[in-house]
Amino acid sequence: MAKIIGAALPNVPWQEKPAGWRYPVWRYTKNPIITRENLFFANSIFNSAVVPFGGGFAGVFRVDTMTRDHTLVTGFSKDAIHWDLDEKVIFRGYDPRLCEIDGKYYLSWVNLTPHGTTIGVAYTADFESWVQLEDACYPVARNGVLFPRKINGEYMMLIRPCDRGHTPYGDIFLQSSRDLTYWGKHRFVMGPRKNWEMTKVGAGPTPIETDEGWLAFYHGVLTSCNGFTYAMGAAILDKDEPWRVLHRADCFLLAPHEQYELVGDVPNVVFPCAALADADTGRIAIYYGGADTVVALAFTTVDETVAFIKAHELRD
Numbered sequence: 052m053a054k055i056i057g058a059a060l061p062n063v064p065w066q067e068k069p070a071g072w073r074y075p076v077w078r079y080t081k082n083p084i085i086t087r088e089n090l091f092f093a094n095s096i097f098n099s100a101v102v103p104f105g106g107g108f109a110g111v112f113r114v115d116t117m118t119r120d121h122t123l124v125t126g127f128s129k130d131a132i133h134w135d136l137d138e139k140v141i142f143r144g145y146d147p148r149l150c151e152i153d154g155k156y157y158l159s160w161v162n163l164t165p166h167g168t169t170i171g172v173a174y175t176a177d178f179e180s181w182v183q184l185e186d187a188c189y190p191v192a193r194n195g196v197l198f199p200r201k202i203n204g205e206y207m208m209l210i211r212p213c214d215r216g217h218t219p220y221g222d223i224f225l226q227s228s229r230d231l232t233y234w235g236k237h238r239f240v241m242g243p244r245k246n247w248e249m250t251k252v253g254a255g256p257t258p259i260e261t262d263e264g265w266l267a268f269y270h271g272v273l274t275s276c277n278g279f280t281y282a283m284g285a286a287i288l289d290k291d292e293p294w295r296v297l298h299r300a301d302c303f304l305l306a307p308h309e310q311y312e313l314v315g316d317v318p319n320v321v322f323p324c325a326a327l328a329d330a331d332t333g334r335i336a337i338y339y340g341g342a343d344t345v346v347a348l349a350f351t352t353v354d355e356t357v358a359f360i361k362a363h364e365l366r367d
């Protein structure tokens with residue numbers, strides 16, 4: 052049985068797997084959990100990040116406004132399902148990720164510069180005041196995802212170099228830093244391999260530490276005659292050298308099949324940005340954007356996902 056290495060989270064949101072469902076990931080029956088109704092002047096609220104905070108939960112939410120500006124706002128919840136969002140914009144940009152390292156909550160996101168997108172980094176203790184650090188990359192990059200602890204004394208971040216547009220390629224790389232300011236030691240992690248992710252891959256939620264290595268959900272993109280289709284895959288990265296992929300599923304674990312994933316501002320998108328995990332039970336709740344319009348929730352357990360990855364191992 053695979054185990055999560057980390058804190059207990061007895062209030063992780065949860066629904067049992069539906070009877071007869073053979074796949075490792077299942078959706079919350081009341082999806083979507085966040086829509087534009089959650090905030091005045093929102094066109095869409097999607098690709099968002101959440102963490103346990105103060106006995107409840109806090110999050111940073113991607114709100115594309117009615118002027119179609121990309122903004123990030125905070126939100127709070129008691130049960131991680133019903134959220135109160137704040138109208139105050141904390142940063143401009145999109146696709147936030149959150150993780151706690153040594154008692155601080157770090158936000159990484161797609162920061163907008165005149166030269167293209169890069170990875171913004173900031174931290175907070177209270178989700179009220181933020182300290183913004185240097186951008187973690189030169190432009191152009193997206194999908195910057197920090198590991199939730201230092202590895203061999205260094206912070207590590209997954210990144211996805213790209214172009215200024217809707218990039219028709221993309222591999223996941225890793226970079227390291229002693230101080231969250233200077234980044235280097237770039238390593239290739241993974242690129243597209245199978246048809247479902249043939250165009251590009253990008254990191255998803257903060258990796259989850261397990262006794263097998265880092266469980267990393269990610270997104271993979273297929274190009275069809277009708278444009279891009281975004282689905283979620285999963286891999287296990289080496290504990291000490293996380294650029295080494297130990298196991299990787301050859302198929303998606305969640306793809307746009309439900310109406311709120313198929314229909315929206317950008318159809319056919321499942322875009323995972325966060326996961327909550329309970330080390331005691333192995334339960335994992337995955338937060339993902341549906342069709343660039345809403346936030347949805349799905350469930351798995353560490354054991355089911357690890358077993359599925361190994362049963363559907365990517366081979367040459």
Ligand code: BMA
Nearest residue numbers: 098145146317320322340343
């Ligand atoms: C990517 C990002 C995501 C978005 C996806 C599909 O390039 O912009 O925010 O969900 O495209 O539009």
